[in-house]
Amino acid sequence: MTAGRSLSCVARPTGAAPPNDQEKDRGDLTMQATQTAVAVPAAGAGKLIKIFVFATICVLAAELIGIVNVPMGGAYKVVLLPLLWALLIAAAWGMASKALPGPLKVTNDLQALSAAVLQPALLLFVAKLGVLVGGNLPKILSAGWALVFQEFGHFFGTMVFGLPVALLLGIKREAIGATFSVGREPSLAIIGEKYGMASPEGRGVLAEYMTGTIFGAVFIAIFASLITSLGIFHPQALAMGAGVGSGSMMAAASGAIAAQQSPEVAKEVAAFAAASNLITTTIGTYFTLFLSLPFTVWAYGKLEPILGRGREVKVETVTTEVSHEPAVKLNFIELLVVWVVAGAMSLIGNYLVYKTAPDAASIAGLGIMIGAVILGHGIYLLTRRVVPAVVWVSVVAMALTYPSMPFAADVAALTGKINFLAMTAPMLAFAGLSIAKDVPVFRSLGWRIVLVSLMANAGTFLGATIIAQFFMHPV
Numbered sequence: 001m002t003a004g005r006s007l008s009c010v011a012r013p014t015g016a017a018p019p020n021d022q023e024k025d026r027g028d029l030t031m032q033a034t035q036t037a038v039a040v041p042a043a044g045a046g047k048l049i050k051i052f053v054f055a056t057i058c059v060l061a062a063e064l065i066g067i068v069n070v071p072m073g074g075a076y077k078v079v080l081l082p083l084l085w086a087l088l089i090a091a092a093w094g095m096a097s098k099a100l101p102g103p104l105k106v107t108n109d110l111q112a113l114s115a116a117v118l119q120p121a122l123l124l125f126v127a128k129l130g131v132l133v134g135g136n137l138p139k140i141l142s143a144g145w146a147l148v149f150q151e152f153g154h155f156f157g158t159m160v161f162g163l164p165v166a167l168l169l170g171i172k173r174e175a176i177g178a179t180f181s182v183g184r185e186p187s188l189a190i191i192g193e194k195y196g197m198a199s200p201e202g203r204g205v206l207a208e209y210m211t212g213t214i215f216g217a218v219f220i221a222i223f224a225s226l227i228t229s230l231g232i233f234h235p236q237a238l239a240m241g242a243g244v245g246s247g248s249m250m251a252a253a254s255g256a257i258a259a260q261q262s263p264e265v266a267k268e269v270a271a272f273a274a275a276s277n278l279i280t281t282t283i284g285t286y287f288t289l290f291l292s293l294p295f296t297v298w299a300y301g302k303l304e305p306i307l308g309r310g311r312e313v314k315v316e317t318v319t320t321e322v323s324h325e326p327a328v329k330l331n332f333i334e335l336l337v338v339w340v341v342a343g344a345m346s347l348i349g350n351y352l353v354y355k356t357a358p359d360a361a362s363i364a365g366l367g368i369m370i371g372a373v374i375l376g377h378g379i380y381l382l383t384r385r386v387v388p389a390v391v392w393v394s395v396v397a398m399a400l401t402y403p404s405m406p407f408a409a410d411v412a413a414l415t416g417k418i419n420f421l422a423m424t425a426p427m428l429a430f431a432g433l434s435i436a437k438d439v440p441v442f443r444s445l446g447w448r449i450v451l452v453s454l455m456a457n458a459g460t461f462l463g464a465t466i467i468a469q470f471f472m473h474p475v
Contacts, residue, residue, distance in 0.1 A: 054093065059429050062425050078229070086428045087432040089429075093106055094106040120339065124346075125247065127373050127393050130400075133397075134412075136271040137403075151280060152463075155288060155291065159459070160459055166178060172304070173300070174203050174204035176200075177195075177205035178452050179456045181293075183212055184246060210445060214439065219457055225257075227465070236268060239276070241460075274394070281388060335377070354419045361417050365418055372397040
């Protein structure tokens with residue numbers, strides 16, 4: 001789930017002539033999901049404070065609700081964590097804004113600001129995962145081929161689980177866009193350039209994008225919790241399955257898995273999930289472009305005459321004029337405030353749920369993680385943003401706790417005072433406050449394409465988990 005990106009795609013009427021070169025060039029520029037040519041507004045101190053207050057209220061409510069176990073019969077259960085409550089409370093607040101008094105409204109500009117805050121806030125969570133990965137790096141590397149080949153499960157699992165269901169439901173070429181990936185921003189760009197966003201494939205990927213934005217973290221948290229309770233997969237295999245390439249979805253899935261493990265195994269879950277997510281993030285665009293999409297198109301050609309014969313339903317045409325607020329630009333001081341406030345919110349959750357008071361050691365641990373974020377972000381800017389900031393922050397944080405590094409044990413002890421699950425609720429509160437603006441478009445989607453999108457999300461998790469399990473514990 002990555003909320004708040006700007007999308008602007010011009011629909012072409014059915015039966016219209018193909019675009020000429022000038023139109024195509026204009027369309028290519030228009031559909032670039034992360035480079036919308038609009039004036040970039042500043043955040044504003046008053047609005048930033050308001051978002052922090054709203055998010056803190058959501059986190060406090062979520063942490064007070066705590067962990068809820070929902071029995072599913074026998075030994076099976078679904079564990080609902082504070083991170084899920086934070087997301088749901090924040091989303092409900094945003095959607096109910098029209099009925100609330102003025103000071104309590106989460107307006108569109110506040111939603112856009114919350115989306116802008118989410119991105120740097122996630123870097124703090126990435127730093128926490130990085131220090132866990134660094135200390136566990138020898139164990140992670142010992143996973144060997146499991147860590148390598150599970151990525152094929154991430155990238156092909158969406159198609160394997162989603163495409164047959166789509167065809168059985170009568171969905172045609174929309175199924176390609178909806179099932180070749182988990183449909184984040186790079187996938188929008190790939191489909192937009194190859195087919196155009198007004199095409200069936202474009203409608204499919206937009207449906208997957210909207211479904212993941214609205215329900216991605218909620219769905220994957222519940223699904224991962226249920227699969228974990230089955231007791232048939234190793235926790236490390238489940239953790240690798242959680243690395244789907246989306247920070248908020250990875251946090252939700254790994255949190256749901258870790259909640260059913262011992263404290264030591266829970267740390268391993270976080271480390272393996274972070275390592276898998278880092279790999280998925282760095283190679284994801286190239287993998288989907290050169291492998292996943294061509295394979296999905298080939299599979300569609302083979303399966304559609306068999307599974308889709310005589311089945312065709314009209315897929316609702318999703319308006320491709322998705323008017324989001326322009327991306328908000330945060331200056332360095334505002335970024336620093338975001339990291340400090342998100343960290344303080346994590347300390348509150350750490351105390352309420354995990355009973356660790358914010359003492360000098362935990363504050364020092366938070367300071368180390370903020371320092372890793374600042375250094376990683378600085379390297380990201382100095383290298384002209386060629387490599388994503390999440391990679392640099394991860395590398396810096398991993399280096400701090402790598403066993404051969406001086407003071408690695410001290411850094412691990414200080415940062416270990418803050419439970420990684422306590423850091424997820426603030427991130428998902430920001431995500432929840434940002435998604436109400438996307439609900440009108442989501443409502444325009446037919447239920448079939450939404451179901452297929454959820455199957456694709458389930459497929460990327462389950463596909464990677466199955467492959468990792470096979471390599472770690474072959475039959």
